[in-house]
Amino acid sequence: MRSKLFVPGVRPELFAKALASAADAISIDLVDAGPADRKAEARAAVAAFLASEAARATPKLIIVRVNALDSAHFEADLQALAGLQSLDLINLPKPESAADIRAAIAALQAAGLPETVKLLANIETPTALRRAHEIAQADPRVAGLQLGLGDLFEPYGIARRDPANVHAALFAVALAAAEAGVFCCDGAFADLKDDEGFRAEARMARALGFIGKSCIHPSQIAAANEVFQPGAGELAHARRVVEAAAAAGAQGRGAFVVDGKMIDLPFLKRAQALLAAAGVESTDAAR
Amino acid sequence: MRSKLFVPGVRPELFAKALASAADAISIDLVDAGPADRKAEARAAVAAFLASEAARATPKLIIVRVNALDSAHFEADLQALAGLQSLDLINLPKPESAADIRAAIAALQAAGLPETVKLLANIETPTALRRAHEIAQADPRVAGLQLGLGDLFEPYGIARRDPANVHAALFAVALAAAEAGVFCCDGAFADLKDDEGFRAEARMARALGFIGKSCIHPSQIAAANEVFQPGAGELAHARRVVEAAAAAGAQGRGAFVVDGKMIDLPFLKRAQALLAAAGVESTDAAR
Amino acid sequence: MRSKLFVPGVRPELFAKALASAADAISIDLVDAGPADRKAEARAAVAAFLASEAARATPKLIIVRVNALDSAHFEADLQALAGLQSLDLINLPKPESAADIRAAIAALQAAGLPETVKLLANIETPTALRRAHEIAQADPRVAGLQLGLGDLFEPYGIARRDPANVHAALFAVALAAAEAGVFCCDGAFADLKDDEGFRAEARMARALGFIGKSCIHPSQIAAANEVFQPGAGELAHARRVVEAAAAAGAQGRGAFVVDGKMIDLPFLKRAQALLAAAGVESTDAAR
Numbered sequence: 001m002r003s004k005l006f007v008p009g010v011r012p013e014l015f016a017k018a019l020a021s022a023a024d025a026i027s028i029d030l031v032d033a034g035p036a037d038r039k040a041e042a043r044a045a046v047a048a049f050l051a052s053e054a055a056r057a058t059p060k061l062i063i064v065r066v067n068a069l070d071s072a073h074f075e076a077d078l079q080a081l082a083g084l085q086s087l088d089l090i091n092l093p094k095p096e097s098a099a100d101i102r103a104a105i106a107a108l109q110a111a112g113l114p115e116t117v118k119l120l121a122n123i124e125t126p127t128a129l130r131r132a133h134e135i136a137q138a139d140p141r142v143a144g145l146q147l148g149l150g151d152l153f154e155p156y157g158i159a160r161r162d163p164a165n166v167h168a169a170l171f172a173v174a175l176a177a178a179e180a181g182v183f184c185c186d187g188a189f190a191d192l193k194d195d196e197g198f199r200a201e202a203r204m205a206r207a208l209g210f211i212g213k214s215c216i217h218p219s220q221i222a223a224a225n226e227v228f229q230p231g232a233g234e235l236a237h238a239r240r241v242v243e244a245a246a247a248a249g250a251q252g253r254g255a256f257v258v259d260g261k262m263i264d265l266p267f268l269k270r271a272q273a274l275l276a277a278a279g280v281e282s283t284d285a286a287r
Numbered sequence: 288m289r290s291k292l293f294v295p296g297v298r299p300e301l302f303a304k305a306l307a308s309a310a311d312a313i314s315i316d317l318v319d320a321g322p323a324d325r326k327a328e329a330r331a332a333v334a335a336f337l338a339s340e341a342a343r344a345t346p347k348l349i350i351v352r353v354n355a356l357d358s359a360h361f362e363a364d365l366q367a368l369a370g371l372q373s374l375d376l377i378n379l380p381k382p383e384s385a386a387d388i389r390a391a392i393a394a395l396q397a398a399g400l401p402e403t404v405k406l407l408a409n410i411e412t413p414t415a416l417r418r419a420h421e422i423a424q425a426d427p428r429v430a431g432l433q434l435g436l437g438d439l440f441e442p443y444g445i446a447r448r449d450p451a452n453v454h455a456a457l458f459a460v461a462l463a464a465a466e467a468g469v470f471c472c473d474g475a476f477a478d479l480k481d482d483e484g485f486r487a488e489a490r491m492a493r494a495l496g497f498i499g500k501s502c503i504h505p506s507q508i509a510a511a512n513e514v515f516q517p518g519a520g521e522l523a524h525a526r527r528v529v530e531a532a533a534a535a536g537a538q539g540r541g542a543f544v545v546d547g548k549m550i551d552l553p554f555l556k557r558a559q560a561l562l563a564a565a566g567v568e569s570t571d572a573a574r
Numbered sequence: 575m576r577s578k579l580f581v582p583g584v585r586p587e588l589f590a591k592a593l594a595s596a597a598d599a600i601s602i603d604l605v606d607a608g609p610a611d612r613k614a615e616a617r618a619a620v621a622a623f624l625a626s627e628a629a630r631a632t633p634k635l636i637i638v639r640v641n642a643l644d645s646a647h648f649e650a651d652l653q654a655l656a657g658l659q660s661l662d663l664i665n666l667p668k669p670e671s672a673a674d675i676r677a678a679i680a681a682l683q684a685a686g687l688p689e690t691v692k693l694l695a696n697i698e699t700p701t702a703l704r705r706a707h708e709i710a711q712a713d714p715r716v717a718g719l720q721l722g723l724g725d726l727f728e729p730y731g732i733a734r735r736d737p738a739n740v741h742a743a744l745f746a747v748a749l750a751a752a753e754a755g756v757f758c759c760d761g762a763f764a765d766l767k768d769d770e771g772f773r774a775e776a777r778m779a780r781a782l783g784f785i786g787k788s789c790i791h792p793s794q795i796a797a798a799n800e801v802f803q804p805g806a807g808e809l810a811h812a813r814r815v816v817e818a819a820a821a822a823g824a825q826g827r828g829a830f831v832v833d834g835k836m837i838d839l840p841f842l843k844r845a846q847a848l849l850a851a852a853g854v855e856s857t858d859a860a861r
Contacts, residue, residue: 126466130420133704155553156465157496157561164451164738165495168458171742178730179700208739209731266729274731413753417707442840443752444783444848451738452782455745 001025001061001185001277002212002228003221009042009064015049023221024212025061027091030077031068039073043080050084058086063120065091069104078111087113089143091120094151096127101138108141117141120185123173124148126156132173136180144183146214147173147205150190161197167204174208181269186213195223202227211277230274238271245271288312288348288472288564289499289515290508296329296351302336310508311499312348314378317364318355326360330367337371345373350407352378356391365398374400376430378407381438383414388425395428404428407472410460411435413443419460423467431470433501434460434492437477448484454491461495468556473500482510489514498564517561525558532558575599575635575759575851576786576802577795583616583638589623597795598786599635601665604651605642613647617654624658632660637694639665643678652685661687663717665694668725670701675712682715691715694759697747698722700730706747710754718757720788721747721779724764735771741778748782755843760787769797776801785851804848812845819845 005023007014009030018026028046030039046064049055055062064081067073069092081087090113092104101121108117119142123132129152136145147169153160160166170186177184186205189198198220202213206228213224230238241258245268248256256263292310294301296317305313315333317326333351336342342349351368354360356379368374377400379391388408395404406429410419416439423432434456440447447453457473464471473492476485485507489500493514500511517525528545532555535543543550579597581588583604592600602620604613620638623629629636638655641647643666655661664687666678675695682691693716697706703726710719721743727734734740744760751758760779763772772794776787780801787798804812815832819842822830830837 126420126462129462130466133700155551155557156461157557158461158465159494162494164454164491165458167738168455168742171739174730174732175700175703178732179704204738207733207736264729270729270731413707413749416749417753442838442844443748444844445748445752446781449781451741451778452745455742 001183003224004061004063004185004212004214005218005221006188006214006216009046010038012045012049015045016054017218019054019058019060021218021221022225023060023215023218024225025063025088027063027065027214029065030073031065031093039067039076043077047080047084050081050086055086061088062086063089063091065093068093069095069100069107075107075111078107078113081117082112083114085114085116087117089118089120091122091146093122093148094124094128095121095135096125097131098134098138101135101142105139105141118143120144120146122146122148122187123176124151124187126152128152129169129172132176133179136176136182142180142182144185145173145177146185146187148187150188163200163204166201167208170205170208170210174210178209178266181266183211183273184209186210188214188216189220190216192217192219199223199227211273230278235274235278238274241268241271242275288470290511291348291350291472291499291501292505292508293475293501293503296333297325299332299336302332303341304505306341306345306347308505308508309512310347310502310505311512312350312375314350314352314501316352317360318352318380326354326363330364334367334371337368337373342373348375349373350376350378352380355380356382356387356394362394362398365394365400368404369399370401372401372403374404376405376407378409378433380409380435381411381415382408382422383412384418385421385425388422388429392426392428405430407431407433409433409435409474410463411438411474413439415439416456416459419463420466423463423469429467429469431472431498432460432464433472433474435474437475450487450491453488454495457492457495457497461497465496465553468553470498470560471496473497475501475503476507477503479504479506486510486514498560517565522561522565525561528555528558529562575757577798578635578637578759578786578788579792579795580762580788580790583620584612586619586623589619590628591792593628593632593634595792595795596799597634597789597792598799599637599662601637601639601788603639604647605639605667613641613650617651621654621658624655624660629660635662636660637663637665639667642667643669643674643681649681649685652681652687655691656686657688659688659690661691663692663694665696665720667696667722668698668702669695669709670699671705672708672712675709675716679713679715692717694718694720696720696722696761697750698725698761700726702726703743703746706750707753710750710756716754716756718759719747719751720759720761722761724762737774737778740775741782744779744782744784748784752783752840755840757785757847758783760784762788762790763794764790766791766793773797773801785847804852809848809852812848815842815845816849 001024003023004025004027005018005021007018007026007028009028030042066077095101121135121142123129123145136142149160158165173184189201202224212228215221215224237259241263244256244258288311290310291312291314292305292308294305294313294315296315317329353364382388408422408429410416410432423429436447445452460471476488478484489511499515502508502511524546528550531543531545575598577597578599578601579592579595581592581600581602583602604616640651669675695709695716697703697719710716723734732739747758763775765771776798786802789795789798811833815837818830818832
């Protein structure tokens with residue numbers, strides 16, 4: 001998921017365009033959908049799209065950002081998504097604790113969402129940043145963390161574009177995700193004209209193990225795909241790790257060495273994630 | 288409180304000068320007052336000053352830094368301050384836990400300090416930095432956090448002037464204050480001849496949402512006032528936020544948009560704090 | 575312990591060379607000793623070396639890195655070290671909690687290691703970094719923390735050589751060690767040809783109060799000794815602090831001032847540690 005394109009739920013005319021884009025994932029938004037009386041309209045549009053042949057056939061990840069847990073709209077959002085198999089991830093705004101995550105998971109179950117639908121939890125408040133490890137580990141259905149710097153910083157007068165500030169938040173999320181064994185994904189970058197700024201932030205996230213970045217406009221997709229594209233050497237190494245793990249497993253050995261390095265579980269999981277992100281089935285690679 | 292001027296409690300001849308200075312706050316010190324036998328003298332001088340017409344009339348914030356909670360002088364310090372309405376904040380050195388804060392608040396009450404007197408808690412030990420969120424949230428009378436880098440770093444051989452070290456501590460305090468909804472204020476800078484060093488540190492603190500910086504000499508006040516002065520655009524935006532909140536409240540609406548941005552409680556609190564810091568009554572602005 | 579030279583346990587021919595080197599400490603390794611069937615051989619070689627006259631006479635610190643607590647080799651490693659007085663520190667890989675430390679200490683006692691043998695706990699997983707303060711404070715026999723950046727970062731795709739990443743991890747370990755009153759030591763640097771890279775990382779660690787750095791090859795020792803060598807002014811100040819503490823103690827006073835600075839317990843401990851690291855007995859200095 002190198003790039004994750006944001007699409008407003010009230011603009012269904014953009015859904016097909018988003019599917020045709022180069023983004024690895026599309027994230028349809030029910031939050032900033034506009035006035036409350038258009039929420040229902042957005043929900044209906046998203047449900048129709050998820051049920052469509054196009055959505056069911058796409059190799060892209062399909063994500064829906066629902067309204068916050070404590071809002072009046074959260075349950076209605078989930079109900080609109082019940083039973084839709086093309087949905088991959090629910091993006092949850094502003095959870096602040098493991099309890100919030102467990103409540104969201106219970107709501108997913110109550111609404112009848114398929115078990116295959118996982119949670120992408122936003123880390124976008126100071127409390128959430130402090131408890132990011134707890135949020136990431138609250139339930140096996142948490143698949144990843146996404147950093148939201150605008151909400152995290154701006155209400156408190158913390159400069160959103162200061163690289164040291166950005167790094168400190170990225171680092172905290174990276175370690176929390178690493179601890180939980182989930183992926184982490186960088187949030188949005190508002191200035192559409194500042195391509196270099198977008199790339200600099202994406203490179204910083206990549207150097208912290210993030211797998212991709214949100215794009216609020218299709219013009220940002222190419223840069224995200226470029227920055228987060230794993231290198232050929234990296235993929236080849238990942239393939240050797242997965243192959244060696246399969247061989248060691250077949251021989252009943254636990255530990256093994258690849259490229260002169262002792263490989264343990266965290267390395268193996270990273271290699272599998274890399275290959276999966278690059279569209280290579282790790283089971284294929286291991287054959 | 289862009290600038291907070293430090294005045295030794297044993298130098299009462301400096302109190303009037305401090306009031307006449309451009310500092311937004313003055314902080315009279317009972318800690319580094321000198322030998323123990325001069326503590327009583329300092330207390331008497333501070334009490335006399337706080338009772339004076341000048342102290343009662345000044346628009347400046349008046350702060351007294353008392354001796355540490357576990358010292359023999361703490362209670363005597365508080366007793367000397369009982370009933371003095373001109374006092375705004377007690378600056379507490381070296382609290383390390385929520386329990387320390389609660390003990391301090393209990394002592395304030397026992398000594399008969401007015402309810403309007405709030406606490407400014409210093410974050411100046413490694414334990415306090417780790418628990419800064421807990422210290423900030425321990426009691427509603429905690430109004431702010433102040434970072435003390437000398438005490439935090441120097442005993443452990445951590446370079447006080449290294450910008451990366453300084454940023455990491457500032458970031459931790461900024462997030463803890465943000466989480467608690469209290470302000471944060473930067474500590475002192477020892478090298479009086481290094482104006483650029485003072486300004487660089489102040490700018491870093493400002494970019495993390497700190498509202499001001501301690502000054503150990505009047506020569507540092509102008510730089511602090513300059514760096515922490517909110518810009519005209521910033522104040523105008525804050526005024527629009529407060530006005531829109533009043534309008535939305537009057538119409539029974541919760542959410543509203545200002546300058547294209549969805550405004551929620553943290554943004555509103557920041558706007559109110561900015562206007563208050565700039566000497567603009569937010570209720571005026573909202574009219 | 576400015577420099578800590580790594581020696582594989584299966585290469586006993588290197589032990590004498592290591593003793594003859596300029597390293598302040600040598601760390602014999604039972605982990606990367608090679609295939610499991612050579613572990614026993616490494617153990618025997620290390621035990622023989624520790625019992626030798628040369629090991630008993632050296633002023634260098636002698637450290638043995640044992641296999642991880644949850645491995646089949648951990649207890650056998652400790653049993654091989656029972657009763658050997660020349661051993662100073664057990665270096666424990668991958669503890670993640672206070673409970674891990676307590677289990678390790680219990681195992682040290684069960685195996686009959688002398689009480690003088692302390693623990694050097696590696697911080698080398700994301701969970702350990704989050705709990706570093708807890709690990710450092712779990713038992714008085716924890717003498718220090720050592721940061722392991724390769725294991726901490728690489729499985730998660732976090733760039734090992736990115737200075738901002740390195741600083742964030744060093745800062746967390748420095749504060750945890752400071753809080754516990756134990757030393758901290760920087761880990762290894764793999765690129766033997768990059769002397770400037772080694773020095774840059776060592777300088778960053780030193781500016782965070784680390785006392786030394788691991789060397790995986792004798793060619794790195796000189797740089798480590800140079801970077802972590804306390805300056806003459808620093809040592810002279812430390813000597814004055816220790817002398818003033820002795821004088822104040824003799825007069826029954828608690829607080830005292832050295833070089834214009836109020837000295838409390840953390841400063842005194844740092845001064846004693848500095849003098850000890852520089853080979854000066856602080857009791858001598860205090861005489």
